[in-house]
Amino acid sequence: MHEAGGSSSCIDRRAFLAGAAAVLVLRPFGTMASSGDSLRRFELVAQPVPAPLLGRVRPPVAAWGYGAGVPGPEIRLRQGERLRVEVANRLPQETTVHWHGLRVPNAMDGVPHLTQPPIAPGERFIYEFEVPDAGTFWYHPHHRSAEQVGRGLYGALIVEEPEPPVVDRDLVWMLDDWRLTKQDQLSETFDHPHDMSHAGQLGNLVTINGVDSSAFSLRPGERVRLRLINAANARLFALQFTGHQPTVIALDGQPVTPHEPADGRVVLGPAMRVDLVLDAVGKPGQRYAVRDTFYPRQPYDLLELIYDAKPLRERPLDTPVQLPANPLAEPDLGRAKTHEIRFEGGMMGRLSSATLNGRPMNMRQMMSRGKAWAVNGVVADGHTHEPVLTLERGHSYVLAMRNDTRWHHPIHLHGHSFRVIRRNGQPTRHREWQDTVLMAPDEAVDIAFVADNPGVWMLHCHILEHQSGGMMSVIRVA
Ligand code: C2O
Ligand code: CU
Numbered sequence: 001m002h003e004a005g006g007s008s009s010c011i012d013r014r015a016f017l018a019g020a021a022a023v024l025v026l027r028p029f030g031t032m033a034s035s036g037d038s039l040r041r042f043e044l045v046a047q048p049v050p051a052p053l054l055g056r057v058r059p060p061v062a063a064w065g066y067g068a069g070v071p072g073p074e075i076r077l078r079q080g081e082r083l084r085v086e087v088a089n090r091l092p093q094e095t096t097v098h099w100h101g102l103r104v105p106n107a108m109d110g111v112p113h114l115t116q117p118p119i120a121p122g123e124r125f126i127y128e129f130e131v132p133d134a135g136t137f138w139y140h141p142h143h144r145s146a147e148q149v150g151r152g153l154y155g156a157l158i159v160e161e162p163e164p165p166v167v168d169r170d171l172v173w174m175l176d177d178w179r180l181t182k183q184d185q186l187s188e189t190f191d192h193p194h195d196m197s198h199a200g201q202l203g204n205l206v207t208i209n210g211v212d213s214s215a216f217s218l219r220p221g222e223r224v225r226l227r228l229i230n231a232a233n234a235r236l237f238a239l240q241f242t243g244h245q246p247t248v249i250a251l252d253g254q255p256v257t258p259h260e261p262a263d264g265r266v267v268l269g270p271a272m273r274v275d276l277v278l279d280a281v282g283k284p285g286q287r288y289a290v291r292d293t294f295y296p297r298q299p300y301d302l303l304e305l306i307y308d309a310k311p312l313r314e315r316p317l318d319t320p321v322q323l324p325a326n327p328l329a330e331p332d333l334g335r336a337k338t339h340e341i342r343f344e345g346g347m348m349g350r351l352s353s354a355t356l357n358g359r360p361m362n363m364r365q366m367m368s369r370g371k372a373w374a375v376n377g378v379v380a381d382g383h384t385h386e387p388v389l390t391l392e393r394g395h396s397y398v399l400a401m402r403n404d405t406r407w408h409h410p411i412h413l414h415g416h417s418f419r420v421i422r423r424n425g426q427p428t429r430h431r432e433w434q435d436t437v438l439m440a441p442d443e444a445v446d447i448a449f450v451a452d453n454p455g456v457w458m459l460h461c462h463i464l465e466h467q468s469g470g471m472m473s474v475i476r477v478a
Helices: 145-148 193-197 362-369 462-469
Strands: 031-034 037-051 061-066 076-079 082-089 098-100 123-132 136-139 156-160 168-180 204-207 215-218 223-231 238-242 247-251 255-261 266-268 274-281 287-292 301-305 335-343 354-356 357-362 373-374 389-391 395-406 409-413 416-425 436-439 445-449 453-462 474-478
Touching: 037 076, 076 082, 082 395, 136 145, 136 274, 145 462, 156 168, 156 223, 193 462, 223 238, 223 266, 238 301, 266 274, 301 436, 354 362, 357 474, 409 445, 436 445, 453 462
Parallel strands: 037 082, 076 156, 168 223, 215 301, 335 395, 389 474
Antiparallel strands: 031 037, 037 061, 082 123, 098 136, 136 156, 168 204, 223 274, 238 266, 238 287, 247 255, 247 274, 287 301, 335 373, 354 357, 395 445, 409 436, 409 453, 416 445, 453 474
């Protein structure tokens, strides 16, 4: 049970098998051929929905979702296929859909006012693009994100490899964190100034695939590919699978040399994804906790792995789990130009002044306008602004990013994946490809990529209250 951060008196274990309740409804309209390629069509209806976050025996929470519940339908297709999604807006406010981590054409990126006009209530918008990379991605609105994602608008988007590694089950766990009132309804405190200037909105209920799951059943000997997606506004996770040794095979959808997570903790900042291979090495009837220890003063059990009586096989598979590489351009570090990106602000920081809408102001003046953060001295107000950088198409770049704050920030770049090449000056072990990189307080992280996707792309913190609080900028690739 995990009323994270809440009192342990509310422990209420349901005999509930996440495997069964977590089945996502997939609603393809069928496929059809378009100029030889296959076109996969989906419809997403953004609307208010009752969400049984606390299980079927307690009243549902009034949430927003794509279709019938939270999360939205899982969109699953094959690498190289073309996806067409018709989005209908039945919300009481404008919206857009962003395809997080997918390298789409700029006009399909779903950033209001920057790449498209927002979709008005009652209107529709059609997104259509090819998916170049296999991996674990997700979709969510990019308009009033703290509120819209916070109310439950998100879903998984899975792109399958032509030849995926052999596993017995391929599952998605979409993690989310909700702030509920005593009446078990959403606390509508989105973009609260205190959250905005500190760690973002941390909640009191953690769900997996929209349900407060307390158990997950495993069969002895089975191999599971677990695709973890952090859809929370602000909560970071550090998952420990007690009694198990999961192998990380992909980060943010991109293949990585298979490895055990550092210190046995699978760390996910908001918007980040980790693909794990989990071998069920336990014995019939055994139980093992999956613990979240990110906030050292508030560890809790996310759920328990519960072993079935019947083994699937005597010993786990030992077939290879390395994923085939995606077609990403390799940055040329010898020729790459370096640009510094400095993140500043927040409580207990050193920021003395930054520019908002052309006017320099101090922290108190920023706070009175609902802002607390700056990128290279500029506080973002809305999605359209002067690019912080203009990059030449096809050239390699290093962004030397500096977290000059007392807070963690998962920094996301749209339209590209980048290699994380150095942390605090030290080369990284795996030179991992990411689209969202977690920066610890005061950390320096260098990323490298080829600016090969033309357009205007957001670079922002994915703690959604930090994003609306100004921690956002635009990079132009021309
Ligand atoms: Cu997941 Cu700019 O967003
Ligand atoms: Cu942040």
